[in-house]
Amino acid sequence: MAEAEGERQTLGGVDAFVARAKAFCERVGNATVSAISEVGLGAWLLFQVLFWIVMGRGRAQPVRIPATFERAMEVGIRALPIVTMMSVTVGMMLAIQGIYSLRIFGAEDQVTIGVAFSVAREFGPLITGILVAGRTGSSLAARIGTMRISQEIDALQVMGIDPIRFIVAPALIAMTIMVPLLTFWADVIMLAGAGWYVSMELGMSMGAYVDQIRELLRPTDVMHGIWKSLLFGVEITLVGVINGANVQGGAEGVGRMTTRSVVLSISAIIVTDMIFAFITTR
Numbered sequence: 001m002a003e004a005e006g007e008r009q010t011l012g013g014v015d016a017f018v019a020r021a022k023a024f025c026e027r028v029g030n031a032t033v034s035a036i037s038e039v040g041l042g043a044w045l046l047f048q049v050l051f052w053i054v055m056g057r058g059r060a061q062p063v064r065i066p067a068t069f070e071r072a073m074e075v076g077i078r079a080l081p082i083v084t085m086m087s088v089t090v091g092m093m094l095a096i097q098g099i100y101s102l103r104i105f106g107a108e109d110q111v112t113i114g115v116a117f118s119v120a121r122e123f124g125p126l127i128t129g130i131l132v133a134g135r136t137g138s139s140l141a142a143r144i145g146t147m148r149i150s151q152e153i154d155a156l157q158v159m160g161i162d163p164i165r166f167i168v169a170p171a172l173i174a175m176t177i178m179v180p181l182l183t184f185w186a187d188v189i190m191l192a193g194a195g196w197y198v199s200m201e202l203g204m205s206m207g208a209y210v211d212q213i214r215e216l217l218r219p220t221d222v223m224h225g226i227w228k229s230l231l232f233g234v235e236i237t238l239v240g241v242i243n244g245a246n247v248q249g250g251a252e253g254v255g256r257m258t259t260r261s262v263v264l265s266i267s268a269i270i271v272t273d274m275i276f277a278f279i280t281t282r
Contacts (some may be wrong), residue, residue, distance in 0.1 A: 042238040045164065049172050052165040061162065067170040075136050076178030080185070083131055087186040090127055091193030094118060099201055109202060112212045115194045120217055124187040125225040126273055129232035132179055133265035137236040140171055141261035144244025145254040153245075172237045179233035180226045187225065228276050235268045 056062040098111040147153050153163050195209040243261035247253045
């Protein structure tokens with residue numbers, strides 16, 4: 001009897017383990033399928049936006065220019081204060097850490113090398129992308145989510161207006177224009193902030209600092225960051241639109257998908273930055 005009871009307990013434990021393993025595999029599988037479907041939806045959205053940009057006027061439904069300018073103002077002009085403030089701070093931080101590290105080797109006067117390349121190739125586009133994702137990407141997700149809950153998107157379709165042309169295309173055009181411009185502005189401000197600290201700490205004149213930056217940086221280094229920021233703008237827009245379109249459950253659902261949009265946008269930016277850096281430095 002004791003042996004039979006022990007055998008039943010063993011079989012029960014095995015069955016419980018198999019059930020937990022099966023549930024785990026199902027969750028992983030469902031999450032994988034959901035992620036793949038979202039990537040496919042993003043590719044389809046991008047194709048649709050390009051289609052309306054090229055063919056919209058011929059179909060008497062051009063992309064709305066006033067809406068594009070409005071989105072560009074929101075993405076770019078109104079973001080200048082926060083981008084400028086953060087860029088100055090990051091530039092000074094890079095100079096502080098660079099001088100501190102190089103002082104170990106007595107080479108702190110070479111700090112401009114690290115500052116120039118790190119700002120133009122990495123920190124300029126990365127910081128700008130993260131700020132835009134938190135500020136504009138979340139706003140886009142909340143706006144589309146609210147429109148979905150209030151059935152405004154359904155109303156557009158009933159009126160024969162394609163929501164992608166009406167909502168997504170202006171946002172994507174504005175992002176692809178303004179995020180690279182913001183990145184270039186962030187590069188300039190970061191280098192200026194770093195130069196101010198270097199001149200104060202090492203006694204180097206700003207003229208000498210600018211000459212060193214001009215000798216070190218090539219146009220390809222600046223364009224490296226600009227091209228990355230273009231990809232970041234596309235990713236932020238698509239992630240925000242997809243999450244906003246998937247809102248369910250009222251106001252709570254809007255908040256949840258807005259948070260998810262910010263997290264996924266920043267994650268996509270960092271992963272893309274790593275892949276881009278790996279490919280372009282081979």
